[in-house]
Amino acid sequence: MKIKKQLAVLLTGVLALSTLLAGCQGKGGSSKSYAPASSIDWMVTSSPGGGSDIFTRMITDIMKTEGIVDSTFVVTNKTDGGGEVGRNEVANLKGDKASNTLLTFNSGDLMPMVLNTKNRSKNFKILAVMALDKQLIFKTEHTKQADFAEAIQAAKNGETIVIGGSKGDDVATYEAMIKEIGVTSDNMKYITYDSTSDAITAGLGGHVDFVISKPAVASEYVEAGSLIPVLALATERYSGKFDAPTLSEIGDYENVEVPVWRGVVGPANMSDEAVAFWSEALKKVSESERWKTEYIDKYKLVPEFKGAAEATEYITAYEKAYMEANGIQ
Known part of the structure; x- marks a missing residue:
């Protein structure tokens, strides 16, 4: 492996x-x-x-x-x-x-x-x-793609996909993910915010296509239906309201996890x-x-x-x- x-x-x-x-x-x-x-x-x-x-x-x-x-x-x-x-x-x-x-x-x-x-x-x-x-990626009502597999394909076709998230570990996870799926930061961009809550606000306002977040910050938005989990950046799926496929489930990729x-x-x-x-x-x-x-x-x-x-x-x-x-x- x-x-x-x-x-x-x-x-x-x-x-x-x-x-x-x-x-x-x-x-x-x-x-x-x-x-x-x-x-x-x-x-x-x-x-x-x-x-x-x-x-x-x-x-x-x-x-x-x-x-x-x-x-x-x-x-x-x-x-x-x-x-x-x-x-x-x-x-x-x-x-x-x-x-x-x-x-x-x-x-x-x-x-x-x-x-x-x-x-x-x-x-x-x-x-x-x-x-x-650990992190997940979420979409909002403003996201054009139905799921993250579609977002990956869009980026590979030359479209620009924008992900919002916090600093540090979120950036490291994003970098590991785009390396694994084979796209560049030009096609799948990352915008760094002071906190995940700021990134979520940007997503809900339609300023980014997807948001990377840990479950704690996203919880209330998932319950309200404002954020929808589309990818688990982990070696196993989450259960319950955070249920989402891992990378290996949506394509020929290794799972990416940065605890x-x-x-x-x-x-x-x-x-x-x-x-x-x-x-x-x-x-x-x-x-x-x-x-x-x-x-x-x-x-x-x-x-x-x-x-x-x-x-x-x-x-x-x-x-x-x-x-x-x-x-x-």
Whole structure:
């Protein structure tokens, strides 16, 4: 079987490596010697309503309603510079602020960060990886093609097909897909938006032909009939309302899958005691029934909790593999 899913292969290798570190959940110190401030700042570097925003607000709600953390969470969406301004701000926090600020961080954030800036994962204290996510392609009422097989044929015939999506992992998945189906970015174009919710808005307005999205952001639009899933960028079909064929089902193609890890980090100057506290709090969220039913099951994610030590090894290895694959020093 030919392999054209380079990032997916890299991620698989990283997953295998990280399993060797299971059980190492702390970063040193005791969580008992740290007490969170009454107000915790939580930075999200994409727009409200996007996948990272949904992820963050689900975690904070579970932490509050289930008594895991008594503090008030102040979630700020800062998209300046494609999110780089917010990430750089968190990376450089010091003092008490450093132990009381969290940042939602996923592979879609890491990719453009290492491509476009000198910021690296070592500039953060990595607290947890919570889950793995995957993408689908959706059409709207404005889409001319009946399905994605027809869109592929149109692109091969010289027509221009436009796909809208977010940054990072969505771009990587799009690039892997067009390579597999044998079309160029001239015929199947990609427009990058600050968040998936912005891309969906563009699709609903008829500004793009198709939208690439994870299930969480698309869910309410699928239920309303505004978005229709036409392709699962995964090795298996989704079930239920996200049911759609994979690439191998619509033509002589290999399936394309670039899983997205979703995690939480803190500033580099976060204390070891605070790292231990937040990693344990996030573990409790991952074990809650609400997380399993209202997030993992509802949005078709893969449960994949890794505590601070294991997540640090995992993300560091992922970053190293991604940089090597892209010739980044």
